Amino acid sequence: MAVVILSPLLVVVMVWLHFANKGAGIFFTQTRIGRGNRAFRVMKFKSMTDERDAEGRLLPDKERLTKVGRFIRKTSIDELPQLFNILKGDMAFIGPRPLPPVYMPYYNEEELHRHDVRPGISGWAQVNGRMDITWEHKMECDLYYVKHLTLWLDIKIFFLTVYKVFKRESVGEGAREHNSFYDYRDEQWAAEGRYDLIEKAYKESGRTGHCEYLEK
Numbered sequence: 001m002a003v004v005i006l007s008p009l010l011v012v013v014m015v016w017l018h019f020a021n022k023g024a025g026i027f028f029t030q031t032r033i034g035r036g037n038r039a040f041r042v043m044k045f046k047s048m049t050d051e052r053d054a055e056g057r058l059l060p061d062k063e064r065l066t067k068v069g070r071f072i073r074k075t076s077i078d079e080l081p082q083l084f085n086i087l088k089g090d091m092a093f094i095g096p097r098p099l100p101p102v103y104m105p106y107y108n109e110e111e112l113h114r115h116d117v118r119p120g121i122s123g124w125a126q127v128n129g130r131m132d133i134t135w136e137h138k139m140e141c142d143l144y145y146v147k148h149l150t151l152w153l154d155i156k157i158f159f160l161t162v163y164k165v166f167k168r169e170s171v172g173e174g175a176r177e178h179n180s181f182y183d184y185r186d187e188q189w190a191a192e193g194r195y196d197l198i199e200k201a202y203k204e205s206g207r208t209g210h211c212e213y214l215e216k
Contacts, residue, residue: 020068032098043081095120127160
């Protein structure tokens, strides 16, 4: 029903993005982890072009992010294609946001319980700061939702989400200290002197980028 009601908006955004993205496409998908630690492909509207430099490398995100893309991020319109994920049963309207599989080796036993429920388009963490909260607070919010899941909590989150989208509070790019969960967990483990855990998680995650703590 939601897809039918929102179909005029979806069509307008698709046409808008077709021109704004300069032929880079309208949608993109990414692998995320859902209920039961099961991987699925999440859909989003594409907010950036595929422009590259003279050597064929993608330009920085800030240079590829279009004005249209910035708008759909700020208004959370870029999340609307996830209605199709809901129809497939991979997601729900409300639940913890699905995160990349690369984070799996970095969760502790309690944090893995965020996958006891289906991930959502919006959740308790999103209405309590979204990108402006720390990873620690985000995990606390996700686990609070799992432990206190009720219809009334879902209704509360839904209306808070609508309010925050229209007020443009805590949407789009934020000021989180650590961009990725593994950066946050690496720093935490390093403070505890657990470089063995950093190395183990790095290998299991399949990361290929630089990790400063592996040099210690």
